[in-house]
Amino acid sequence: MGTTVETQAVRMNARNLGKLGIWLFILSEILLFGGFLSSYVTLRLGSPACRLGEPAWPQAGYTGGVLMATLNTLVLITSSYTVVRSLAATRAGNREAFRANMLATVLLGGAFILVKAFEYSAKIHHGYTMGSEFIAANPGLGIFVSFYYALTGLHALHVIAGMIWNSLLWRAAGGVAMDDRFARKVEFAGLYWHFVDIVWVFLFPLFYLI
Amino acid sequence: MNDTQEAHANGSIDLYVYLSLIFLTLITVSSSALEWGRILAVTAALAIAAIKATLIALYYMHLKDEGPLTCAIVLTGLTAVAILAFGILPDMAVYNR
Numbered sequence: 001m002g003t004t005v006e007t008q009a010v011r012m013n014a015r016n017l018g019k020l021g022i023w024l025f026i027l028s029e030i031l032l033f034g035g036f037l038s039s040y041v042t043l044r045l046g047s048p049a050c051r052l053g054e055p056a057w058p059q060a061g062y063t064g065g066v067l068m069a070t071l072n073t074l075v076l077i078t079s080s081y082t083v084v085r086s087l088a089a090t091r092a093g094n095r096e097a098f099r100a101n102m103l104a105t106v107l108l109g110g111a112f113i114l115v116k117a118f119e120y121s122a123k124i125h126h127g128y129t130m131g132s133e134f135i136a137a138n139p140g141l142g143i144f145v146s147f148y149y150a151l152t153g154l155h156a157l158h159v160i161a162g163m164i165w166n167s168l169l170w171r172a173a174g175g176v177a178m179d180d181r182f183a184r185k186v187e188f189a190g191l192y193w194h195f196v197d198i199v200w201v202f203l204f205p206l207f208y209l210i
Numbered sequence: 211m212n213d214t215q216e217a218h219a220n221g222s223i224d225l226y227v228y229l230s231l232i233f234l235t236l237i238t239v240s241s242s243a244l245e246w247g248r249i250l251a252v253t254a255a256l257a258i259a260a261i262k263a264t265l266i267a268l269y270y271m272h273l274k275d276e277g278p279l280t281c282a283i284v285l286t287g288l289t290a291v292a293i294l295a296f297g298i299l300p301d302m303a304v305y306n307r
Contacts, residue, residue: 019280020279020280023280023283023284024283026283026284026287027283027284027286027287030284030287030288030290030291031287031290031291034287034288034290034291034294034295035291035294037291037295038291038294038295038298039294041295042295042298042299045299051248052248052252053247053248053249053251053252054248054251055242066239070235070239073235074232074235077228077231077232077235078228080228080231080266080270081224081225081227081228081270083270084224084270085221085224088220088221088224190270190271191271194266194267194270194271195271197266198262198263198266198267201259201262201263201266202256202259202263204235204238204259205238205242205255205256205258205259206255206256209238209239209242209255210242210251210252210255
């Protein structure tokens with residue numbers, strides 16, 4: 001009896017400490033993206049070439065870029081929902097539902113990266129790269145384009161990291177019990193994935209719409 | 211409310227949040243096409259983004275059920291970002307005159 005209570009207490013502590021750890025990690029990510037975004041907003045507020053409030057992208061390729069970014073927003077939001085469902089399935093002990101939802105999450109992450117690759121390709125095709133003739137003719141846009149690649153690229157790396165994490169959980173689910181310990185791992189991966197979604201929620205309007 | 215009923219209720223809330231996020235995304239895109247001035251365009255886009263982020267944090271990340279320590283961690287990050295973002299604005303206003 002005493003041992004059971006003690007074991008439960010240890011598990012509770014592990015859960016709380018693990019969650020504290022993941023929230024502290026998210027804090028570091030808030031500071032990372034927040035610092036970049038603050039610099040970006042301030043820079044555009046003071047820039048005559050790419051003032052915040054009007055899309056900075058030139059007309060060529062603008063509509064295509066917005067469509068791809070909107071599609072990616074819908075993809076990422078849907079993946080957040082499938083993560084939520086996978087955690088609910090884990091807590092209900094439903095292995096099949098967990099695997100289906102987690103697989104959907106990973107595939108949606110892959111779709112996001114694929115669309116992003118098409119978008120980068122289109123932008124490079126239009127000459128929106130550092131050192132191109134277009135940027136040489138529009139020097140004020142250089143810093144905007146640099147921020148665009150730096151921040152969307154950093155975000156894409158986070159999506160890839162989340163895909164790897166979620167894939168490992170999907171794979172592990174085949175051979176482990178759907179218990180509290182596993183649910184905790186899914187919860188932590190889910191917190192990270194939702195944070196990555198929140199970052200995109202801000203990147204989307206700031207880089208494509210205003 | 212037993213566990214099954216609670217799981218069902220939570221599932222419904224998760225779905226409503228998802229649909230709200232989709233709706234707000236479509237509002238963001240369609241409102242960006244309106245000609246309503248620079249300040250209003252920025253304010254509307256960022257306000258909608260903030261609402262979406264709050265929905266995700268409260269319901270999907272379960273921040274509404276977390277203790278004061280977790281809330282303090284998040285607030286620390288948001289305060290630091292707010293200082294970074296708004297601390298420079300007075301200087302920007304002076305140089306943009």
